[in-house]
Amino acid sequence: MAEVLEIKEHHTAHQLPTPDNGEGGEKSPMNISYGKTMMWYFLLSDAFTFSAFLIAYACLRLGHKWWPNPNDVFNAMPFMGHHKIPMGFVSIMTFILIMSSVFVVRAVQEGHRMNKNGVMYWMFWGILGGAAFLGCQAWEWQHLLAEGMRPFYNVFYEGKDGLTTLWNIHEQGKPMFSPGPVAFGALFFGITGFHGFHVFTGVCLNIWGFFATANGTFEKRGHYEMIEKLGLYWHFVDLVWVFVFLAFYLM
Amino acid sequence: METLHTVTEQHAHTTAHGHDGGHHHTETFISKYIFSLDHKTIGKQFLITGMIWAVIGGLFSVLFRIQLGWPDETFPFLERMFGAWYTDGKLNPEAYYSLITMHGTIMVFFVLTASLSGTFANVLIPLQIGARDMASPLMNALSYWFFVISGIIMFASIFLPTGAASAGWTIYPPLSALPQTSPGSGDGMSLWLLAMVLFVVSTLLGGLNYVSTILNMRTKGMSLFKMPLTVWALFFTAIIGILSFPVLVSGVVLLIFDRTLGTSFYLSHIVIGGVPQPYAGGSPILFQHLFWFLGHPEVYIVILPAMGMVSEILAVHARKPIFGYKAMIFSILGITILGFIVWAHHMFMAGINPFLGSVFTFFTLLIAIPSAVKVFNWITTIWKGNLHITPPFIFAVGFVSMFISGGLTGIWLGNSTIDIQLHDTYFVVAHFHIVMGIAAFFGMFAGIYHWFPRMFGRMMNTNLAYIHFAITFVGSYLIFWPMHFQGLAGVPRRYYTNNNFEIFAVFNGMNKVISIAAIIVFFAQFLFLVNFFWSIFKGKKSTQNPWNANTLEWTSPVEGIHGNWHGDIPEVHRWAYDYSRPGNESDFIPQNVPLTDKEKTEADH
Ligand code: HEM
Ligand SMILES: [Cu+2]
Numbered sequence: 001m002a003e004v005l006e007i008k009e010h011h012t013a014h015q016l017p018t019p020d021n022g023e024g025g026e027k028s029p030m031n032i033s034y035g036k037t038m039m040w041y042f043l044l045s046d047a048f049t050f051s052a053f054l055i056a057y058a059c060l061r062l063g064h065k066w067w068p069n070p071n072d073v074f075n076a077m078p079f080m081g082h083h084k085i086p087m088g089f090v091s092i093m094t095f096i097l098i099m100s101s102v103f104v105v106r107a108v109q110e111g112h113r114m115n116k117n118g119v120m121y122w123m124f125w126g127i128l129g130g131a132a133f134l135g136c137q138a139w140e141w142q143h144l145l146a147e148g149m150r151p152f153y154n155v156f157y158e159g160k161d162g163l164t165t166l167w168n169i170h171e172q173g174k175p176m177f178s179p180g181p182v183a184f185g186a187l188f189f190g191i192t193g194f195h196g197f198h199v200f201t202g203v204c205l206n207i208w209g210f211f212a213t214a215n216g217t218f219e220k221r222g223h224y225e226m227i228e229k230l231g232l233y234w235h236f237v238d239l240v241w242v243f244v245f246l247a248f249y250l251m
Numbered sequence: 252m253e254t255l256h257t258v259t260e261q262h263a264h265t266t267a268h269g270h271d272g273g274h275h276h277t278e279t280f281i282s283k284y285i286f287s288l289d290h291k292t293i294g295k296q297f298l299i300t301g302m303i304w305a306v307i308g309g310l311f312s313v314l315f316r317i318q319l320g321w322p323d324e325t326f327p328f329l330e331r332m333f334g335a336w337y338t339d340g341k342l343n344p345e346a347y348y349s350l351i352t353m354h355g356t357i358m359v360f361f362v363l364t365a366s367l368s369g370t371f372a373n374v375l376i377p378l379q380i381g382a383r384d385m386a387s388p389l390m391n392a393l394s395y396w397f398f399v400i401s402g403i404i405m406f407a408s409i410f411l412p413t414g415a416a417s418a419g420w421t422i423y424p425p426l427s428a429l430p431q432t433s434p435g436s437g438d439g440m441s442l443w444l445l446a447m448v449l450f451v452v453s454t455l456l457g458g459l460n461y462v463s464t465i466l467n468m469r470t471k472g473m474s475l476f477k478m479p480l481t482v483w484a485l486f487f488t489a490i491i492g493i494l495s496f497p498v499l500v501s502g503v504v505l506l507i508f509d510r511t512l513g514t515s516f517y518l519s520h521i522v523i524g525g526v527p528q529p530y531a532g533g534s535p536i537l538f539q540h541l542f543w544f545l546g547h548p549e550v551y552i553v554i555l556p557a558m559g560m561v562s563e564i565l566a567v568h569a570r571k572p573i574f575g576y577k578a579m580i581f582s583i584l585g586i587t588i589l590g591f592i593v594w595a596h597h598m599f600m601a602g603i604n605p606f607l608g609s610v611f612t613f614f615t616l617l618i619a620i621p622s623a624v625k626v627f628n629w630i631t632t633i634w635k636g637n638l639h640i641t642p643p644f645i646f647a648v649g650f651v652s653m654f655i656s657g658g659l660t661g662i663w664l665g666n667s668t669i670d671i672q673l674h675d676t677y678f679v680v681a682h683f684h685i686v687m688g689i690a691a692f693f694g695m696f697a698g699i700y701h702w703f704p705r706m707f708g709r710m711m712n713t714n715l716a717y718i719h720f721a722i723t724f725v726g727s728y729l730i731f732w733p734m735h736f737q738g739l740a741g742v743p744r745r746y747y748t749n750n751n752f753e754i755f756a757v758f759n760g761m762n763k764v765i766s767i768a769a770i771i772v773f774f775a776q777f778l779f780l781v782n783f784f785w786s787i788f789k790g791k792k793s794t795q796n797p798w799n800a801n802t803l804e805w806t807s808p809v810e811g812i813h814g815n816w817h818g819d820i821p822e823v824h825r826w827a828y829d830y831s832r833p834g835n836e837s838d839f840i841p842q843n844v845p846l847t848d849k850e851k852t853e854a855d856h
Contacts, residue, residue: 023820025381026469034386034467038459045455045493052501052541056516059537152513152529176529183532186514190505 039229043236046198050240053191057247060183068156068184070249072164076143090249093136094241097199100129101238104206108231111224116213119227123210126234130203137196141189151189154180188248195244198237205230288388291811293395294373295706298699300399301366302780307406308357309773311350318342320766322748335412344747348417349435351745353409355420356443360450361405363553363691365398368492371556371698372461372485374706378804379479381470381821383814386463390456397453401446408442416443419745421542424517424535428509431523441510444503451496458489470803472823476580477842479802479827480573483580484559487587488552495548495591502541509533539601543594550687551590554654555583557694558625561647563827564701565629567800568644569636570838572828575628582621589618599667600674608667615665622658626651637831637838641798642716643701649724650693656728657686660735675745678738681731689727696720696779703783704797708809709790715782719775726772733761801827801841825850 028037061067071086078089103126110118148155148169157179159165167179178185209230218224287293314333317326318341325340336346373391377384385391408415417435418427422443430437465486469478505516517538518530566573573579595603595611629651638644660682663669673679696719703711737758742749749755796805803823807815821843829840834849846854 023383023470025471025820026473028466029475034463037463037466038386041459041462041490041493042455045459045497048494049497049501052498052544053505056501056505056537056541059534059540060516060532063534064532151508152515178529178531181532182515182530186508186512186516190508190514190516194504 033225035225035229036232039232043232046236047240050195050243053194054243054247057187057191060187064181064183066158066162066181068154068180069164070251072166073144073156074140074249076140078139087249089136089140090245093133093140094245096129096136097133097238097241100126100133101235103129104231104234108224108228111218111227114219114224116216116219119213119218119224120210123206123213123227127203127206127210130199130206130234134196134199134203137192137199141192144188148174149185149188151186152182153178154182154185156180156184191244192248195237195240198240202230202234202237206234286392288384288392289813290373290377290385290388290391291706293391294370296395297366297369297373297398298706300395300402301362301370302783304357304361304366304402306776306780308354308362309776311354311357313770313773314342315347315350315354316766316769318347318747320763322750345414345417345434347747348419348433348745349409349415349439352417352419352422352435352443353405353415356405356416358688359420359549359553360447361398361402363687363695364492364549365450365453367553367691367695368461368485368488368556369395369398369457370695371481371560371702372457372489374702375481375804376461376464376485377468378705378807378815379482379802380465380468380473381803381823382464382468383816383820385460386468387460390460394453394457394460397449397456401449401453404442404446404449408439408446411438411442413437413439415439421539421546422506423542424506424509424538425521428506428517429521429523430510444507444510447503448500451500454492454496458492461485461489462493470820470823473803473842476577477823477826479559480562480576480579481556481559484555484562484583487583488555491548491552491555491587491590495545495552498541499545502538502545505541506538536598536601536603539598540594543597544591546597547594548590550683551586553687553691554694555586557650557691557698558583558654560698560701561629561650561694562625562632563802564643564647564697565632565651566828566830567701567798568639568641568647569633570639570830571632571636572830573628574631574634575624576826576828578624579628582624585621586618589614589621593618593665596665596667596670599670605667612665612667616662619658619662619665622654626655626658639798641700642711642713642720643697643798645717645720646693646697646700649720650690650697652724653685653690653693653727657682657684657690661686672741673738675743676738677734677742677744680744681734681738684731684734685727689731693723696723699783701798702804703786703790704793704809705804705807706811707787707790708793708811709786710793710797711786711790712782715778719778719782722775722778723772726768726775729768730765730772733765737761796841799837799839801829801839803842806841806843 028034030037032040074090075084075086076089077083077085103122107119107122107126110122147166155167155169155178156164157167209227212218212226213224218226284292287296314329314336317329326337327340329342330337330340336343336350342350373385376382405415413434415435416422416427416439417433418440422440426432427436427440430440465478465482469475505514508514509516509518513529515530515533517535518528518533519535521528521530562573562579593611593615595607596615599608599611633648660678664673664679664682700711700716703709737755738744740755740758742755742758749758793809795809798805803821806821808817823842824845825840825842827842829835831838832840
């Protein structure tokens, strides 16, 4: 028996699990394993969740005559005091997240080569990127909250000539009705929050993947398909960010 | 070397998943019946949980039908039974609204979505495609337990002092968004929303599993176009669920924000008690779009499994090949795709642009085509068949009858101009109860009567089943047919009483007839329940293949074993519908029978 199992391990190393039922059954149409089939369908499903949010965003925004100009809202940077750098900080965030995705691509590659240390190395950087992104998001939220932004309250209102103006609640007081369109804050916190929650989940999963790799779980299994699945999820989260970025910051 | 490799891998696989038919695990009651990972047990769990829900949902409808039939009477005995819902022997209006909301929610989601798909996807998919279990038995069990948790929360909400949610099963804001608007919009609505989010988790876990099982776990020879139509239907049902339920979650999450964070996604220009509220810029129509983007596909989630089972059952009991096998598959595909682009036909009267209304009318009428294809194929399948009149067969025929009656009124409603008159009247109630509610229940009954021997190794009592059918069939038409006339006359749905409208007094008698029929039909279901539970223990022992059917589930041992087959899984050589093949001795040829030489040469041409 032991001999036989050895032969088996030798044989299946470097190759993914059979996509069929393991007893010589039919192959799946795309010839992918059931785990990846599940992941793909899950991502499709999640894509619909986000599409619904973004469509809600589009509907509400188009229903408003005036909307804050993102260049005048998202222009702060840590350690820069009152210097205004429109889109500066969010560009850095986006860059970090995309780099993190690239690192995870490398981890998947190393997985194909059955290189345990390589997988761990690149997963580590991927996780770090994700965590850094979350840190940036926390800073940005905290900054907006300090300015008086709330999901139910918006301090960026239509000033002279339609310019986006900040209502300074510390000096001007806090009117009962929000000075700017309320939906702005609600959509921003709601959608970036939901995306952030996905990033957070992804980081947790990747940390688990890191330790499972370290423990040799996948090496024993003979393949790193799990890392591939984590990678799929991670790229998806990255892709969603591109749309969120487009909707909130560029348009 | 090569063979050695496959053999050992097979062994490793089967033992790793505990599928090996030969071994016997020491199983406790708990691991066998409660926290089971076996797809057949999980299917039965879904079924029995669904039965409990159906009784609760049905009981609620009896309570509000009593109110509608006898709006001026008092019922002290009901007050003794249901306490706080009644005052001076009369149902409270708030309780009435909670009851209709819970009735709709329970029937649509808990019974006809979770339980119907959950039961038959679990029991049938692995057995019919030749798999030892689901792709992920653990996710499968989790799917059931999330359903249970969701159910417990929903059930608990009924006992809140402020009552269960009461905004209708469609929970439109602002009613559902502002707790001040009605007692049921308080904690009851919060629990409703929480329960539904968990419910979607359950659907997703189940659906992903069904899809990947069908795509990846088929036995040798079971190519996609050899799969029975049940499997095809369950496949598309799962895909619809995977793609539409998340949108409900998005809608619900925004609603939760409106309720808890004070956001204004769905709210604008609200004045309560003369005090303007700080909500601005939101749109209640947005919620309707998000809801119906799920809501319409949802009705197909309910009906497709029933359609699949009916296709299978009609062919088996008419001893004829299904007519238009591929047409059946492609019409399911057509329904799946079109089902995603017709949702706004529920919103013709909500203030959407009339041009948009025309576009949706167009797509809505298109969807009648694949539906009609299916109906014609069912009729042609049984046409001049060697009909074996059995309980599953008559329920399947009842399904077709209901689907035709209700589908035709769908075409009326689909025309936005006619819908101006009919929207939110009893006509709509009649339409969807016949086409979806009763039809899906008939499909479910057909499925239970047909696969009971496979699930429990025994047969159900036939005579009880006939009585059950007769009362349910006639009774359902008695309940819902008159509602068309009420709707045409303009009787609005969801009203606690129509006493204030002189003009509707003509319907007083009709309302009593409907209510009496509803009560009789409700109690007739106990014939089924008694039959079901009695037969589990005392029914006649089933033979290996009691209906002489072709599909693989009838080759697996009657007693139902872990891993489904002793030894190798049968290999498939032919489609599932080789009934009454000319020149063949018996009138059926199971899927695992190899092609004869003659058939092989025929296939070459
Ligand atoms: C021939 C195809 C069908 C057409 C053209 C059609 C059309 C419609 C339309 C236009 C409405 C909206 C009526 C209104 O609220 O004013 C409606 C309501 C409804 N339909 Fe259908 N329908 C069809 C088949 C079905 C099927 C197969 C099902 C379920 C299996 C179904 C379930 C429902 C439900 C549940 C509602 C009411 C929901 C509510 O307002 O509570 N319909 N249908
Ligand atoms: Cu619809």
